[in-house]
Amino acid sequence: MFCKSWLLVGLFILLNVLLLYFTATTLETRKWQKMAKKTWNHHVAYPQNYRFILDQPKKCEEQKPFVVVIVPVAPQNVEARNAIRITWGSEELVQDKLVLVLFLLGSQSANETLQEQLQNESQVYQDIIQSNFLDSYRNLTIKTLVMMEWLSKNCPQASYGAKVDADVLLNIKNLLHMLLSLKSLQRNYITGLVLSGNIVLRDPSSKFYIPHDVYPKSRYPPYPLGMCYIFSMDLPEKILHISRHVRPIFIEDAYVGMCLKHLGIAPKKPPNIGQFVVKPPQRFNRCYYSGRIAILTNSQTQLISYWMDFHSDKRPC
Ligand SMILES: *[C@@H]1O[C@H](CO)[C@@H](O)[C@H](O)[C@H]1NC(C)=O
Numbered sequence: 001m002f003c004k005s006w007l008l009v010g011l012f013i014l015l016n017v018l019l020l021y022f023t024a025t026t027l028e029t030r031k032w033q034k035m036a037k038k039t040w041n042h043h044v045a046y047p048q049n050y051r052f053i054l055d056q057p058k059k060c061e062e063q064k065p066f067v068v069v070i071v072p073v074a075p076q077n078v079e080a081r082n083a084i085r086i087t088w089g090s091e092e093l094v095q096d097k098l099v100l101v102l103f104l105l106g107s108q109s110a111n112e113t114l115q116e117q118l119q120n121e122s123q124v125y126q127d128i129i130q131s132n133f134l135d136s137y138r139n140l141t142i143k144t145l146v147m148m149e150w151l152s153k154n155c156p157q158a159s160y161g162a163k164v165d166a167d168v169l170l171n172i173k174n175l176l177h178m179l180l181s182l183k184s185l186q187r188n189y190i191t192g193l194v195l196s197g198n199i200v201l202r203d204p205s206s207k208f209y210i211p212h213d214v215y216p217k218s219r220y221p222p223y224p225l226g227m228c229y230i231f232s233m234d235l236p237e238k239i240l241h242i243s244r245h246v247r248p249i250f251i252e253d254a255y256v257g258m259c260l261k262h263l264g265i266a267p268k269k270p271p272n273i274g275q276f277v278v279k280p281p282q283r284f285n286r287c288y289y290s291g292r293i294a295i296l297t298n299s300q301t302q303l304i305s306y307w308m309d310f311h312s313d314k315r316p317c
């Protein structure tokens with residue numbers, strides 16, 4: 001009798017311990033799942049073995065460009081590609097230095113019609129590089145790293161690379177003048193509209209929100225604004241290599257800055273920072289354009305009309 005009640009008490013205690021244990025582990029799992037979900041939103045799927053669906057692997061070897069300009073653009077945005085093709089993308093030779101302009105796309109694999117159109121477009125213009133990662137705003141860092149991968153593999157002989165957004169009016173002539181004015185061929189060189197000490201936004205409703213656990217520092221290292229940056233051709237491989245040790249964030253230009261910081265390379269101010277323009281003045285005129293390198297526009301129409309305006313008149317400024 002005495003023995004039996006002790007046994008019951010023992011069993012009761014054991015049951016309670018087990019119950020507590022299970023509650024605790026379930027709670028822990030829930031917490032984990034919640035955290036994983038939170039960071040998953042900020043996860044950038046790189047490195048990974050993406051492959052090129054459309055490619056121009058021999059283009060650099062054959063054409064021997066001095067500068068390779070890569071324009072990241074969404075697969076469906078054929079208007080933006082055409083706007084560039086008929087404007088600044090059409091100026092290939094400047095001071096007998098060749099500038100090669102190529103478009104870099106991710107994919108929308110679910111849309112077969114689109115893929116067929118892209119194949120056609122690629123055959124006609126031979127200026128499309130397409131990788132098989134999903135093209136989206138949140139995947140722009142992947143696009144930049146895929147660009148670095150492509151350049152280091154296919155264009156080691158070129159002197160410089162540039163990443164130029166599709167809404168930028170580029171003045172290739174001035175870009176070349178700037179690069180040729182540098183005393184010698186640069187190494188570890190990257191320039192553009194360099195931002196220093198940009199604050200990491202912690203407000204979850206902000207477009208550029210980055211949680212503390214994804215990037216703990218309060219400021220980003222210096223980086224050139226993503227609309228247009230130019231770099232010596234030794235950098236793509238170095239950035240790609242170091243990126244394996246730098247946790248990716250979706251803000252591609254800030255991420256390039258984080259990689260540069262790890263490499264111990266500081267982005268350089270361009271000889272004339274006024275040549276990189278985010279907000280063109282209201283009263284735009286052809287002489288304004290003639291002195292700049294990169295101007296952000298607000299539409300393809302604006303990009304085309306600025307360029308036409310400049311080229312319609314041969315008078316010097
Ligand atoms: C597929 O792409 C075509 C051509 O760009 C477009 O017109 C169509 O709306 C797309 N379909 C879907 C489901 O996104």
Ligand SMILES: *[C@@H]1O[C@H](CO)[C@@H](O)[C@H](O)[C@H]1NC(C)=O
Nearest residue numbers: 113114115116117118119120
């Ligand atoms: C691609 O081009 C081929 C032949 O030039 C044409 O028959 C086909 O309709 C085109 N496809 C698309 C999606 O434009």
Ligand SMILES: *[C@@H]1O[C@H](CO)[C@@H](O)[C@H](O)[C@H]1NC(C)=O
Nearest residue numbers: 045132133134135136138139
């Ligand atoms: C980014 O691309 C990867 C690979 O295609 C894909 O799995 C992921 O869903 C994409 N992320 C976003 C936010 O589009």
